[in-house]
Amino acid sequence: AQRVTQPEKLLSVFKGAPVELKCNYSYSGSPELFWYVQYSRQRLQLLLRHISRESIKGFTADLNKGETSFHLKKPFAQEEDSAMYYCALSDSFNDYKLSFGAGTTVTVRA
Amino acid sequence: DTGVSQDPRHKITKRGQNVTFRCDPISEHNRLYWYRQTLGQGPEFLTYFQNEAQLEKSRLLSDRFSAERPKGSFSTLEIQRTEQGDSAMYLCASSNGGWVKTQYFGPGTRLLVL
Numbered sequence: 439a440q441r442v443t444q445p446e447k448l449l450s451v452f453k454g455a456p457v458e459l460k461c462n463y464s465y466s467g468s469p470e471l472f473w474y475v476q477y478s479r480q481r482l483q484l485l486l487r488h489i490s491r492e493s494i495k496g497f498t499a500d501l502n503k504g505e506t507s508f509h510l511k512k513p514f515a516q517e518e519d520s521a522m523y524y525c526a527l528s529d530s531f532n533d534y535k536l537s538f539g540a541g542t543t544v545t546v547r548a
Numbered sequence: 549d550t551g552v553s554q555d556p557r558h559k560i561t562k563r564g565q566n567v568t569f570r571c572d573p574i575s576e577h578n579r580l581y582w583y584r585q586t587l588g589q590g591p592e593f594l595t596y597f598q599n600e601a602q603l604e605k606s607r608l609l610s611d612r613f614s615a616e617r618p619k620g621s622f623s624t625l626e627i628q629r630t631e632q633g634d635s636a637m638y639l640c641a642s643s644n645g646g647w648v649k650t651q652y653f654g655p656g657t658r659l660l661v662l
Contacts, residue, residue: 442590447588481551481552481653481654481655481656482591482639482653483652483653484650484651484652487650524590524591526590534579534581534596534598534603534604534649535581535593535596535604536581536583536591536593536651537593538590538591538592539590540588540589540590541589541590
């Protein structure tokens, strides 16, 4: 079974401070990891995926297979980063099913 | 194309009633997914269609739940004899069959069973 754990329900940081959202997973197969974001009154949308190795809106995430982690980081948080963030996992071969963590609510204060 | 749409956006029903939700995916997306999200949790996978074929159903999808995608375009999710535990946000997503299978989500249908 695949499981995604986001240990922090709430995260509050000041504008300009670094922010890191933790995500750990357990899966025996070949995982593909994602971060989804949901801004207030908007639908869930993909932020980034590990295979793309991109930086989106200043966010990066590195897949660490040894620690089974996929933490999301941004060096300087902005107020517009306030949102709900979900880490998700799918199998590389059976990639139709996303398993989501419970989510972390990020609040960036001025 | 404005993305995945879902109808209705909100539904209040009494226990024991049947409800049906509709999802219109992004055109040309051949994959369609249903998820359920309860308060404080992330979305949970319910079922998946490739074109009109329903290829997997989660154990969460009891016999009271049925989903269809008759022509490989829109999909419906029906819940029969609703229970209070069915109260949740029901999300639909779609993707294409290419290498980058990003799932695009709809706004969801919020169901409240009284």
